[in-house]
Amino acid sequence: MSGLENRLIALRETIDAAKDDLVALTQSLIQLPTVNPPGDGYLAICELLDARLSKRGFNIERVRATGALGDSDQYPRWNIIARHEGRHSGECVHFNSHTDVVDTGDGWTVDPFAGVVKDDKVYGRGACDMKGGLAASIIAAEAFIEIFPNYAGAIEISGTCDEESGGFGGVAYLAEKGWFNPERVQHVIIPEPLNKDRICLGHRGVLWTEVETFGHIAHGSMPFLGDCAVRHMGAVVSAFEENLFPELAKKHTEMPVVPDGARQSTLNINSIHGGQNEPEHGYTGLPSALVPDRCRMVLDRRFLMEESLEDVRSELHDVLEAVSEKRDTFRYELREMFSVLPTMTDKNAPVVEAVAAAIRSEVGCEPDYVVSPGTYDQKHIDRIGRLKNCIAYGPGILDLAHQPDEYVGIEDMIDSAKVMAQSLVTLLKINEGS
Numbered sequence: 001m002s003g004l005e006n007r008l009i010a011l012r013e014t015i016d017a018a019k020d021d022l023v024a025l026t027q028s029l030i031q032l033p034t035v036n037p038p039g040d041g042y043l044a045i046c047e048l049l050d051a052r053l054s055k056r057g058f059n060i061e062r063v064r065a066t067g068a069l070g071d072s073d074q075y076p077r078w079n080i081i082a083r084h085e086g087r088h089s090g091e092c093v094h095f096n097s098h099t100d101v102v103d104t105g106d107g108w109t110v111d112p113f114a115g116v117v118k119d120d121k122v123y124g125r126g127a128c129d130m131k132g133g134l135a136a137s138i139i140a141a142e143a144f145i146e147i148f149p150n151y152a153g154a155i156e157i158s159g160t161c162d163e164e165s166g167g168f169g170g171v172a173y174l175a176e177k178g179w180f181n182p183e184r185v186q187h188v189i190i191p192e193p194l195n196k197d198r199i200c201l202g203h204r205g206v207l208w209t210e211v212e213t214f215g216h217i218a219h220g221s222m223p224f225l226g227d228c229a230v231r232h233m234g235a236v237v238s239a240f241e242e243n244l245f246p247e248l249a250k251k252h253t254e255m256p257v258v259p260d261g262a263r264q265s266t267l268n269i270n271s272i273h274g275g276q277n278e279p280e281h282g283y284t285g286l287p288s289a290l291v292p293d294r295c296r297m298v299l300d301r302r303f304l305m306e307e308s309l310e311d312v313r314s315e316l317h318d319v320l321e322a323v324s325e326k327r328d329t330f331r332y333e334l335r336e337m338f339s340v341l342p343t344m345t346d347k348n349a350p351v352v353e354a355v356a357a358a359i360r361s362e363v364g365c366e367p368d369y370v371v372s373p374g375t376y377d378q379k380h381i382d383r384i385g386r387l388k389n390c391i392a393y394g395p396g397i398l399d400l401a402h403q404p405d406e407y408v409g410i411e412d413m414i415d416s417a418k419v420m421a422q423s424l425v426t427l428l429k430i431n432e433g434s
């Protein structure tokens with residue numbers, strides 16, 4: 001057996017032997033309730049990661065996204081970037097995990113912030129999305145550094161905030177400041193819970209818009225003296241039902257989006273508000289009789305590689321114009337809130353090929369290539385950082401994310417840590433002489 005083969009075996013054994021450490025690290029991450037919104041405990045989780053990684057020879061930078069969306073003195077947006085330099089210069093592999101978790105909600109049978117271990121699983125809010133993935137990437141990087149101390153290149157591990165609320169105080173801020181510049185980082189793996197045998201290449205596009213219809217206020221007993229903005233909005237919704245939804249259902253994509261239902265264009269009516277404001281909680285009186293003079297609808301349109309953002313915009317505009325032609329007093333405004341282009345990393349990109357080969361050798365199956373129905377921080381790395389060589393790969397079952405009794409399987413974390421470590425071997429070009 002060659003020296004390299006022996007060291008690859010040692011790499012696996014080191015990760016197997018780190019099982020208790022991996023579980024304890026996952027538990028300690030879960031025990032910091034970094035709930036977002038509002039964005040609690042970001043400094044505390046950076047301190048935990050700092051203490052862990054600075055001991056292992058990583059250089060630590062903590063970056064507060066001062067002035068970013070959501071940042072305040074009460075809830076500062078802290079991020080951490082830990083970088084380990086190899087003995088020689090070379091490429092950099094970056095593992096990016098978000099440190100925030102969503103609110104617990106109801107229905108838990110265990111304490112969501114205790115880090116309960118039961119039946120070979122770690123339970124807790126953020127266990128699968130994505131503190132388990134963060135812990136696995138740390139164990140993988142540490143094992144790799146132990147077995148290949150003379151490697152060339154660099155390894156980075158970042159813990160970034162606010163992914164659950166758009167990532168503006170996290171990866172977007174860091175990308176704007178040059179942290180994901182392709183000159184300093186060449187490969188990015190985001191350990192989101194996609195399952196240990198799946199490589200997520202990217203995500204669909206997003207267009208958030210707000211449509212407002214206008215009417216004329218009048219006494220509710222004489223609606224004919226007014227003009228009801230809610231009825232105008234009703235006509236818009238009817239036009240969606242008759243024309244737009246059936247059209248969207250016909251648009252299928254070659255992108256391997258999971259689940260299957262998302263392999264087409266989709267539109268969600270996120271909210272509709274018309275007429276008077278809802279009464280304050282505790283108000284027991286009746287509403288006053290008024291014809292609503294304005295109605296607002298928020299739309300969340302998800303689109304495909306095969307569609308352009310321009311097409312998606314004009315499709316909505318055309319529906320509204322068609323309604324306008326049929327209704328004399330119809331007046332509306334269409335405002336764009338936010339858009340993200342679809343992104344899909346090439347299957348032949350180095351990071352994809354390295355992780356695919358590692359899944360074959362460490363998990364023992366063919367990788368599944370998928371695309372996410374919703375966006376995640378890859379959007380900022382792609383658009384702001386201009387770094388295309390990026391995927392999501394990590395342990396955990398996506399469907400458990402944001403659910404009560406969220407958990408991550410310990411064996412899954414071990415296996416995915418082996419895949420990550422083996423990917424480092426490939427991407428950092430380890431050979432017999434390393």
Ligand SMILES: [Zn+2]
Binds near residue numbers: 163193
């Ligand atoms: Zn996540």
